[in-house]
Amino acid sequence: MINNIGTELKRGVLTENPIFVLALGLCPSLGVSTSVSNGLGMGLASTFVLIGSNIIISLLKKVIPEQVRIPAYIIVIASFVTIVQMVMQAYLPALYTSLGIFIPLIVVNCIILGRAEAFASKNNVINSAIDGLVMGLGFTVALVVLSTIREILGANKLLGLEFIPGFKPMTIFILAPGGFFTIAFVVGLINFFKMKKEQK
Amino acid sequence: MTTERTLDLHISSSPHIRDSRSVPHIMRDVVLALIPAMIAGFIFFGIRSLMLIASAVIAAVVTEYVISEKLLKRSNAIGDWSAVITGILVAMNMPVAAPIWMAALGSAFAIAVAKWTFGGLGNNFINPALAGRAFLMASFPAQMTGTIFSQSGLFGKVPSPLCGMDAVVTSASATAWGGADALSGATPLAALPNLISSGANIQDTLLPLFWGNVGGCIGETSAIAILIGAIFLLGRRVIGFTIPVIYVATVFILALFFSGVEGASPLSSDAATVALFHILSGGLLFGAVFMATDMVTSPITIKGQAIFALGCGVLTFVIRKFGGYPEGVSYSILLMNLVTPLIDRYVSPRVYGTGKK
Amino acid sequence: METFMSLLQISIGAIFIQNFILSRFLGLCPFMGVSKKLSTATGMGIAVIFVMTVASMFTWAINHFILEAYNVLYLQTIVFILVIASLVQMVEMILHKYSPVLYESLGVYLPLITTNCAILGVAMINTGINPYSGSPFTFVESVVNGTMSGVGFLLALILMAGIREKIELADIPKPLEGLPIAFITAGLMAVAFLGFSGMQLR
Amino acid sequence: MKTTIQLTATLTVIATVAGLSIGATYLRTSDIINQQKTQQLNSALESLFPDGVEISQDSLIRSDNSVLPFWTAKQPNKGEGNLVGFAFESGGRGYSSTIRYLAAISADNKIIGMTVLSQEETPGLGTRVMETVSKATFWNGLFAKREKTEPWFQSQFRNISVLNPIGISKKAEWHTLSKDQKAELLSKNEVTAITGATITTKAITDAITTESKTVSEINEFLASKKGGLQ
Numbered sequence: 001m002i003n004n005i006g007t008e009l010k011r012g013v014l015t016e017n018p019i020f021v022l023a024l025g026l027c028p029s030l031g032v033s034t035s036v037s038n039g040l041g042m043g044l045a046s047t048f049v050l051i052g053s054n055i056i057i058s059l060l061k062k063v064i065p066e067q068v069r070i071p072a073y074i075i076v077i078a079s080f081v082t083i084v085q086m087v088m089q090a091y092l093p094a095l096y097t098s099l100g101i102f103i104p105l106i107v108v109n110c111i112i113l114g115r116a117e118a119f120a121s122k123n124n125v126i127n128s129a130i131d132g133l134v135m136g137l138g139f140t141v142a143l144v145v146l147s148t149i150r151e152i153l154g155a156n157k158l159l160g161l162e163f164i165p166g167f168k169p170m171t172i173f174i175l176a177p178g179g180f181f182t183i184a185f186v187v188g189l190i191n192f193f194k195m196k197k198e199q200k
Numbered sequence: 201m202t203t204e205r206t207l208d209l210h211i212s213s214s215p216h217i218r219d220s221r222s223v224p225h226i227m228r229d230v231v232l233a234l235i236p237a238m239i240a241g242f243i244f245f246g247i248r249s250l251m252l253i254a255s256a257v258i259a260a261v262v263t264e265y266v267i268s269e270k271l272l273k274r275s276n277a278i279g280d281w282s283a284v285i286t287g288i289l290v291a292m293n294m295p296v297a298a299p300i301w302m303a304a305l306g307s308a309f310a311i312a313v314a315k316w317t318f319g320g321l322g323n324n325f326i327n328p329a330l331a332g333r334a335f336l337m338a339s340f341p342a343q344m345t346g347t348i349f350s351q352s353g354l355f356g357k358v359p360s361p362l363c364g365m366d367a368v369v370t371s372a373s374a375t376a377w378g379g380a381d382a383l384s385g386a387t388p389l390a391a392l393p394n395l396i397s398s399g400a401n402i403q404d405t406l407l408p409l410f411w412g413n414v415g416g417c418i419g420e421t422s423a424i425a426i427l428i429g430a431i432f433l434l435g436r437r438v439i440g441f442t443i444p445v446i447y448v449a450t451v452f453i454l455a456l457f458f459s460g461v462e463g464a465s466p467l468s469s470d471a472a473t474v475a476l477f478h479i480l481s482g483g484l485l486f487g488a489v490f491m492a493t494d495m496v497t498s499p500i501t502i503k504g505q506a507i508f509a510l511g512c513g514v515l516t517f518v519i520r521k522f523g524g525y526p527e528g529v530s531y532s533i534l535l536m537n538l539v540t541p542l543i544d545r546y547v548s549p550r551v552y553g554t555g556k557k
Numbered sequence: 558m559e560t561f562m563s564l565l566q567i568s569i570g571a572i573f574i575q576n577f578i579l580s581r582f583l584g585l586c587p588f589m590g591v592s593k594k595l596s597t598a599t600g601m602g603i604a605v606i607f608v609m610t611v612a613s614m615f616t617w618a619i620n621h622f623i624l625e626a627y628n629v630l631y632l633q634t635i636v637f638i639l640v641i642a643s644l645v646q647m648v649e650m651i652l653h654k655y656s657p658v659l660y661e662s663l664g665v666y667l668p669l670i671t672t673n674c675a676i677l678g679v680a681m682i683n684t685g686i687n688p689y690s691g692s693p694f695t696f697v698e699s700v701v702n703g704t705m706s707g708v709g710f711l712l713a714l715i716l717m718a719g720i721r722e723k724i725e726l727a728d729i730p731k732p733l734e735g736l737p738i739a740f741i742t743a744g745l746m747a748v749a750f751l752g753f754s755g756m757q758l759r
Numbered sequence: 760m761k762t763t764i765q766l767t768a769t770l771t772v773i774a775t776v777a778g779l780s781i782g783a784t785y786l787r788t789s790d791i792i793n794q795q796k797t798q799q800l801n802s803a804l805e806s807l808f809p810d811g812v813e814i815s816q817d818s819l820i821r822s823d824n825s826v827l828p829f830w831t832a833k834q835p836n837k838g839e840g841n842l843v844g845f846a847f848e849s850g851g852r853g854y855s856s857t858i859r860y861l862a863a864i865s866a867d868n869k870i871i872g873m874t875v876l877s878q879e880e881t882p883g884l885g886t887r888v889m890e891t892v893s894k895a896t897f898w899n900g901l902f903a904k905r906e907k908t909e910p911w912f913q914s915q916f917r918n919i920s921v922l923n924p925i926g927i928s929k930k931a932e933w934h935t936l937s938k939d940q941k942a943e944l945l946s947k948n949e950v951t952a953i954t955g956a957t958i959t960t961k962a963i964t965d966a967i968t969t970e971s972k973t974v975s976e977i978n979e980f981l982a983s984k985k986g987g988l989q
Contacts, residue, residue: 023736026585027674034882060773068766072773074642078635079777083784086631090791093799097877101681104634108674110586155883161897170339171883171955176580177338177751180744181313184737192732272730317741319728325720326745334748341884341955515752524755524854524958531752538749541719545595575855631785635777688879691850691857754881755854755958 005130012134019142020187024110028102029143030179036159039147040140041095042102045084047136050112052080054120054132061121073116074107081106111139149182150174223321227281229438233429234288234490240422245296249418252303253291259304260287263311268320282321286310289329289490292419293483293530294336298343306332326537327497330530337525406473409480419490420483430489439493442505443512447488450513451478458521484516487529497537504540504547511536564701566689566758571705573753577675578713579746584675588714589739591666598718602711604666606704608648609679612641613703616680617696637680645671679706716746800861804846806909807863807872808832812843819980829977832863844871845977851966853878854885854958862967864921864974873916873967878959885959888912892934912960915941915950916967921974925964927952 018024025046032042056076057064064072085103088096096103106112115135120128148158154173156163172178241249264283268274290307310332315324337344410423420426433439455475479485492498492512499508512532519528577583584605591601616637624630649667652660670676683699686692694702720742729738804814812832819827829847846863856879863871880886891908911934919925926949933941933951944951952960 023589024586026589027582030585031582063769064773065762065766065769067762068770071639071642072770074638075635075770075773075777078638079781082631082634082781085634086784086788086792090788090795093792093795100879101678104637104681105583105674105677107634107638108677158897161895162893163897165896168340169883170335171341172335172338172748174882175338175747175751176582177335177744177747179582180740180747184317184733184740184744187740188733188737191734191737195732313741314745317730317733317738318724319730323724323727323729325723325742326749331745331748334751338748338751519752519756522756522758523752524757525752528752531749534749535752538716538720538746541723542595542715545719545722631789632778632781635781686857688856689852691852 005134008130008134009137012136012138013141014138016135017138017142018111018135019139019146019183020190022111024114025139026183028105028109029139029146030176030183031102032099033143033147033150033179033182034154034174035098035151035157036144036147037095038098039143041088041092042099043136043140043143045088045099045103046106046109046112046139047133048084049077049080049106050115050136050139051129051132053077053112053116054128055125056080057116057120058123058125058128069121070113070117073113077112077116078107111135145186146179146182149186150178153182154178223282224280226438227285229433229436230285230490231281231288233433233438234285234292234419236425236428237292237419237422237486238288240425241292241296241418244421245418249291249296251300252294252296252298252418253288255300256291256303256307257284257287260284260290260307260311263308264316267312267316272316274320280321283311286315286329286332289419290332292486293329293333293417295344295416296418298336298340302336302340302343306336309335322496324496325541326534327491327494330491330534330537333530334534337530406476406480409477416481417483417486420486423480423485426485426489430485433489433493439489440502440505442502443493443498443509444488446506446509447492447512447516448479448484450510451484451517452476454513454517455479458517478517478520482520482527483529487533488512491530492533492536497540499540499543499547501544501547504543507543507547508536508540511539560697562758563690564698567687567698567702568705568708569753569756569758570689571702572709572712573750574756576709576713576750577678577706578710579743579750581678583678584673584710587666587669587673587675588710588717588743589736590669592714592717592739593721595715595718595722598714599711600662601666601669602707602714604663604670605673605675605710606707607663608641608645608667608670608676609703609707609710610700611648612644612676612680613683613700614696615640615644617683617694617699620684621696633681633684637677641676641680642671675706675710679703682706713746717742720746803861803874803876804830804863807846807861807874808843811835814846817845819977821976827973827976831981842866842981845981847970847973847977848876849966849970849973851962851969853962854880854956856880858888858959858962858966860963860966862916862921862970864977868920868922868974868978870916870919870921870967873913873963875910875913875963880956880959884953884956887953887956888959888963912950912953915944918945919950920948921967921971923948924968925950927957927960927964929954929957 012018016022019026019029028042028046032038053073053076057073060072060076081104084106085096088099088103115131119131123131150173151157152163153170154175155171156167156169170178173182238250238253241253260283287307290310291303294303294306307329310328313335314326314328314331315321318324430439430444434441452475455478456471488509492509499505512529515532515535516528519525519531523531525531571577575581578585578588587601587605591597619636619640620630620633624633624636645667649660652663652667679702683694683702685694687694687698687702690698717739721739724738724742733741801814808814811834813835814830814832816828816830818829821827827847829845831845832843834841834843844863844865846861848859848861850857850859852858858878858880859876860873861876862873865871875888878886878888880888889910890912892911893908911932915933926947928944928947928949929952931951932954933944936944936951950960950964
């Protein structure tokens with residue numbers, strides 16, 4: 001039962017962060033985190049799909065028979081993704097182009113099916129919606145953190161504008177290896193602080 | 201190339217120990233072996249080459265010290281000279297005109313990311329110095345290859361010293377090659393057809409390549425200096441013959457057979473010249489002697505080493521001929537580093553770790 | 558000959574240059590999950606090659622003869638994922654019935670593959686433009702692209718598994734244990750694979 | 760048996776509802792998407808030609824029976840010789856993608872402007888064909904109005920001749936050069952390479968050089984049309 005939205009937010013963003021803690025949805029988090037605008041766009045699009053699919057699946061939880069629940073969930077999720085895809089193409093064409101195939105791939109983002117299976121199929125509509133929101137925000141925050149680091153180090157830019165005049169960016173950070181290094185050290189840092197806290 | 205500590209518990213990846221000398225001794229030999237190449241770098245590229253090396257070495261040692269002593273509180277690592285070698289190798293794999301800070305950044309990355317995230321010497325799976333160079337290559341492609349500059353050495357200016365052989369131009373034959381601009385092909389051999397069609401004698405380029413005074417990275421300029429170091433290391437049995445000989449021979453043979461498009465028909469004397477050019481140019485000798493032979497990241501058995509060296513040779517030639525980067529040596533060694541664990545797994549006739557006495 | 562060369566170029570691109578894991582970031586979850594042991598990595602890799610090839614055939618045909626022909630390309634995402642899910646199911650049943658040995662070795666990986674973004678990824682890539690020719694992928698090209706992308710996946714997976722077995726006993730700093738060191742390993746592998754970038758047959 | 764029917768029925772209902780909602784969204788967005796696409800093309804075309812010209816679409820049939828669409832730009836309210844130039848779309852194989860671009864050519868076969876429509880080159884290297892040089896930094900740029908600048912890589916093609924091969928200089932990037940150096944490059948019919956992305960650069964110059972055939976085809980077509988009208 002969800003009572004406090006603050007605790008829930010903390011859960012989604014920090015203690016159960018989908019990317020940094022649960023290691024779900026790694027492909028888009030590395031694939032699109034080359035710039036903050038991409039990261040933010042991807043995060044919000046996924047959040048929308050997550051809220052939508054959580055709501056619908058929670059509504060339908062009594063109707064969908066156990067045996068076909070996974071295909072049913074996939075249909076629901078894929079429909080939301082398609083809707084996001086079309087809306088984005090219509091109103092944010094630049095973002096749509098730069099996110100490329102990672103938009104349709106939201107369908108196979110494990111966070112979404114995971115939340116449907118683990119939460120929405122067992123809880124009521126409002127709680128499922130809140131769960132989708134906080135998990136989506138956690139995903140978005142993680143993406144923004146990763147993409148901020150990568151855009152600054154790799155292009156010396158933030159939101160497409162020069163960040164520190166004169167700083168020589170290390171292109172590797174917007175290439176594939178830099179994505180791996182960035183997420184490795186962010187997770188390492190999180191682990192480090194966790195361990196320090198546990199020692200106390 | 202491992203600490204005694206890791207030898208005890210880390211069986212599968214430990215190197216073959218040929219005698220009872222300790223790690224610091226072996227490492228010191230490697231540093232000594234690098235001295236001729238460093239001198240050659242100084243002679244041909246001037247004092248700046250030594251500044252780059254110094255900057256890289258200091259950064260490597262400081263990084264090693266901070267991580268091992270301060271962050272991880274492990275005290276036995278710093279004395280083994282391996283950080284010094286990594287620093288030297290990173291700098292020697294850079295063009296002399298690269299900014300001084302870049303050498304420091306590259307070797308700091310090599311030590312911190314490629315080596316210490318895995319727990320230090322003996323645990324890394326990839327050659328740290330090459331990882332550092334590849335990091336710089338991907339981050340600052342302009343400074344690591346493209347820009348044309350002149351640098352005064354003791355024997356006058358070296359034209360267009362593009363690291364990793366974006367274009368090799370010897371002082372003597374610069375005009376014959378049509379100047380630096382005409383040569384900005386993707387590989388050294390891309391420049392060769394021009395050379396052949398212009399009627400210049402390719403053989404004239406071989407001697408400068410052998411002695412030095414050609415463009416390129418600091419460490420790779422003089423073949424003779426590298427060979428002196430190689431003979432020393434082989435004599436001290438720090439490295440074996442297998443890797444360097446097979447590596448170089450593979451590239452030579454491939455060039456002999458597949459150099460047709462460069463204007464020379466296979467197996468002709470022209471092809472032999474082109475093949476020699478392949479060996480003497482770029483970082484092949486330097487890589488084969490100092491980097492492919494790294495005990496931690498190359499296979500344990502002789503048979504495994506032969507496969508490793510063959511792979512390096514093939515990849516080097518393929519990248520030089522078809523690749524987007526000008527030079528294939530560092531990437532081919534890095535790629536074969538990835539394969540080393542598999543080679544060790546499947547080619548292991550002897551008991552792990554004991555090596556041959 | 559020309560066709561062969563273009564297929565070879567597609568293969569080199571799919572395996573080395575645009576490696577699904579090390580360059581495109583597709584299929585990372587199974588990559589991190591099953592790369593701890595060489596045997597499981599090999600099994601998973603082969604299963605992925607198999608499914609990718611079959612999925613490339615079906616999705617290309619469906620895209621070309623149904624979605625494009627009836628101008629309903631906007632249904633692509635939902636149709637593809639359903640096709641892939643049922644294909645995986647079908648492959649599982651066929652293997653179970655006709656090749657119990659293969660089923661024994663690949664069966665456990667098949668359910669994991671439905672949500673592997675590499676499969677949907679390759680189906681989506683096949684609907685686009687072949688970067689080496691500048692025109693849309695043909696059927697043969699898309700199947701080759703699918704198979705070879707799977708081979709690239711397998712290659713990255715077994716290299717990773719070999720390295721992970723090697724560093725298993727390494728004295729890795731505590732905060733970096735587990736996922737972070739796997740990412741750093743993958744990052745260093747990606748650095749080495751940069752050596753293939755821009756490779757072109759000429 | 761009952762369960763099978765029930766399962767199928769549920770799935771069918773869900774799929775139908777899903778299909779209907781997707782269809783509904785499609786009907787709402789498809790027009791906007793199409794509008795977006797034409798608008799993009801139009802604004803790209805307008806950016807290539809000087810202000811106030813009339814752009815109209817035309818097409819010719821090539822010798823291999825394929826249709827080549829192109830656009831002509833005319834100075835309005837002028838009689839003879841009012842043709843400013845024409846534009847066509849083309850592409851070249853880059854480093855990791857096909858680079859589509861739109862080129863506008865003047866009556867004397869020089870490039871009026873070139874703009875890259877789509878590319879998927881390596882971030883930080885090849886994608887710099889789209890890079891603009893701007894003094895705006897993150898710190899002042901958030902509040903200041905963003906000026907619209909043309910990517911420097913594309914600017915350097917202005918006045919380059921299409922009929923002669925286009926050379927590549929690797930000395931320094933165009934935006935760092937002085938006025939004299941830029942003029943010298945232009946006299947040699949050269950553009951500068953993006954550092955570390957020579958393949959991308961060469962893809963574009965090669966593609967334009969190959970299109971010199973298209974340029975003369977369009978020229979001939981326009982000349983014959985003019986002749987036919989007289």
